[in-house]
Amino acid sequence: MKPRSFWAVAMLxxxxxxxxxxxxxxxxxFRGAWIQCxxxxxxxxxxxxxxxxxxxxxxxxxGAGINAVIFQVRAEADALYKSPFEPWSRYLTGVQGKAPxxxxxxxxxxxxxxxxRDMEIHAWINxxxxxxxxxxxxxxxxxxxxxxxxxxxxxxxxxxxxxLPESRKYICKIVRDIVSRYDVDAIHMDxxxxxxxxxxxxxxxxxxxxAYGRGFTDRGDWRRDNVNVxxxxxxxxxxxxxxxVKFGVSPFGIYRNKKSSPNGSDTNGLQNYDDLYxxxxxxxxxxxxxxxxxxxxxEIGHPAADYETLVRWWAKNAAARPLYIGQDVVRTVxxxxxxxxxxxxxxxxxxxxxxxxxxxxxxQWYAAAVVENKGNYRDMLANRYxxxxxxxxxxxFIDDKAPKKVRKVxxxxxxxxxxxxxxxxxxxxxxxxxxxxxxxRFLRKEKVNLDDPSRIVAITHxxxxxLPYEDGKTKYRYVVTALDRLHNESKPVSKKVKL
Numbered sequence: 417m418k419p420r421s422f423w424a425v426a427m428l429x430x431x432x433x434x435x436x437x438x439x440x441x442x443x444x445x446f447r448g449a450w451i452q453c454x455x456x457x458x459x460x461x462x463x464x465x466x467x468x469x470x471x472x473x474x475x476x477x478x479g480a481g482i483n484a485v486i487f488q489v490r491a492e493a494d495a496l497y498k499s500p501f502e503p504w505s506r507y508l509t510g511v512q513g514k515a516p517x518x519x520x521x522x523x524x525x526x527x528x529x530x531x532x533r534d535m536e537i538h539a540w541i542n543x544x545x546x547x548x549x550x551x552x553x554x555x556x557x558x559x560x561x562x563x564x565x566x567x568x569x570x571x572x573x574x575x576x577x578x579x580l581p582e583s584r585k586y587i588c589k590i591v592r593d594i595v596s597r598y599d600v601d602a603i604h605m606d607x608x609x610x611x612x613x614x615x616x617x618x619x620x621x622x623x624x625x626x627a628y629g630r631g632f633t634d635r636g637d638w639r640r641d642n643v644n645v646x647x648x649x650x651x652x653x654x655x656x657x658x659x660x661v662k663f664g665v666s667p668f669g670i671y672r673n674k675k676s677s678p679n680g681s682d683t684n685g686l687q688n689y690d691d692l693y694x695x696x697x698x699x700x701x702x703x704x705x706x707x708x709x710x711x712x713x714x715e716i717g718h719p720a721a722d723y724e725t726l727v728r729w730w731a732k733n734a735a736a737r738p739l740y741i742g743q744d745v746v747r748t749v750x751x752x753x754x755x756x757x758x759x760x761x762x763x764x765x766x767x768x769x770x771x772x773x774x775x776x777x778x779x780q781w782y783a784a785a786v787v788e789n790k791g792n793y794r795d796m797l798a799n800r801y802x803x804x805x806x807x808x809x810x811x812x813f814i815d816d817k818a819p820k821k822v823r824k825v826x827x828x829x830x831x832x833x834x835x836x837x838x839x840x841x842x843x844x845x846x847x848x849x850x851x852x853x854x855x856x857r858f859l860r861k862e863k864v865n866l867d868d869p870s871r872i873v874a875i876t877h878x879x880x881x882x883l884p885y886e887d888g889k890t891k892y893r894y895v896v897t898a899l900d901r902l903h904n905e906s907k908p909v910s911k912k913v914k915l
Contacts, residue, residue: 442770443869444903445806446707446740446777448484449477449786450540453507454491454548457784460510463520470522471529476787478533480794481802483875485530486604486666486779489523490541490590492548493559493576497523497598501590503555513555527599534852534875536808538602538664539594543587543646545608547574559586568621571614578610578642578693579624587646588653595657601901602662603654607711609643610693612686639693644704651704655814660847660901662706662811666742666779667696669712669726671733681729684720700737706811708734709779713744715751716761716768723761724768727775735774738809743778749791760791766801776809804869807854808903818904819843819850822896825911827883834885836913838896841906850898854905855881860891866908875899888914 451473453459458466477485489496494505494512498521503513508522523539530537546560549572554560560567560574566586568577576583591603610619625638632638647665654663672680672689680687688694699705710730714721730739749760769775780786786794810816820841827836836855843849855874858864865871874881883894892913898906 440770441804441806441869442776443807443867443872444776444809446484446738446779446809447482447802447806448486448536448538448709448740448777448779449482449783450486450779450781451488451783452540453488453496453505455782456507458522459507463516463518466522467520467525470526473783473787474529474533474535476794477783478535480786480797481805482535482780482783482786482797483806483808484536484538484601484779485526485783486538486540487523487526488540488542489594490539491545492542492551492574493546494555497521497594499590499593501593502559503557506551512551512553513557523594523598523600531599531877534877536601538604538662539598539600540604540606541590541594542608543605543650544576544578544583544610545573546576549573568619570611570619571617573611575611577621577624578639578646579621579628581628584642584646584649588649591650592653592657595654595661600661602664602706603650604664604666606666607668607688607692607694610639613691636690636693640689640695643693644695644698647699648702648704651706659814662814663704664707664709665696665699665705666709666711667694668692669710669714669742670721671696671710671729679733682725683722697733700734703737703813705737706814707738707740707809709740709742710734711742711744711781713742713747713781715747716764717751717754723765727768727772731772731774737813738776738811739774740777740779741769741775743780745780745782745785745793746790749793762791762793762796762801777806805872805875806869807875807899807905810904811902812904815847815900815902816904817848817900819848819898819900819906821907821909822850822853822898823909825894825896825909827894827911827913832882834883834913834915836881836883836894836896836911838879838909840879841898846901848900850906851901852877852899852903853879853881854897854899856895856897856908858893858895860893860912862893864893864895864908864910866895866897866905883913883915885915890915 495502506512651663667688670685672687674680712726714723716723751761753759823839825838840850856871857873895908895910897908
């Protein structure tokens, strides 16, 4: 084949691939996974074994294209980190208050290991829950022992009373401590606000309503306002401590049913607004959260809570802040596609998600189910839905200023091979600093299109990238950009290389 004909065919193939990549794969997408402790997977596990388990999970998730990990560090006013205020968790050592031996800090370990793999780390806390049913004894260091008046018992569990200003002040203190001492990318809360209703039992907040009713006559409105105030104050605490750290929530999948409100979804189930007193739309629309991951754990076709109905409802109503979808791995792979019973619902769910511009990603419940490749879920992510890398969604409502360009891009032969090096851009503030770099590769005559994720060869915190040298006869153009802490992308700098 003549050289000119070869290049024409090559360019045609590349353009077709690029069009396919841009149509099927977003360049920016949140690809998260929850790693929980409350299932006891780490309880009593020796430190070195837990480290191996966590790094094994992270390596597996990284290979599946996951770019963010939500790690549970506070399940019941306890800690999977070295807290000056709360006891070590029984979900870590088996006994609440018992320090790990040898000493180590799981949150600090996860911060380092996630960032080493260019993954975000979100510290997941449960705000109000203070004792689960399985906890038989509280540590002397547990906040209940210092301030029992802050707590109420409900459904066999212990909770901070959301109606007390002291509860909110204390929870914000915990958040400030985590954000100030750990290089986390976000603080995260799941669906536990006021507890799930226990039939026949009233939540015991008569005293706090009488003392701190603030003029409310409706108990439900007052409870919602209590949670609203906490969410607003946590958001302010996070932003005041480190302005680049995000605050996100993962609420129950139904906001309201249509029978409760004309704006509700065509569903029939428990409701955030009415049953958990979580007014998620208010938080989104007021900018009190930086992302939202509703837990839409049902299947397409569920009679009471249809997945498609709910995804479309959230996409229509909650786009004022980044919206990601909480996916149930096991249910997705065990429920058949309505149109093709021979396959699971993975294709239908991802097709729907990526057809809606308001949906900017998803989060997998739970990480171990992905790692175990239940129903080939991990293989489908790695080989199809996460085939190409993705940058994290930006947060322009926090900061939209891109870092400066990288400097001194050059290719150098080393004892480790042919390496592309660059120098970090200059920065005046922490917010302007480059934290990651994106490396793209194009053929010599190919148009540089940074919106095409199939051209991304690396997203890295390093200031170098190893090149796949072959015979030195093919010309490529490498392009390097910088990302700041909130993933704003700099202008590109390119370098021509023969490989």
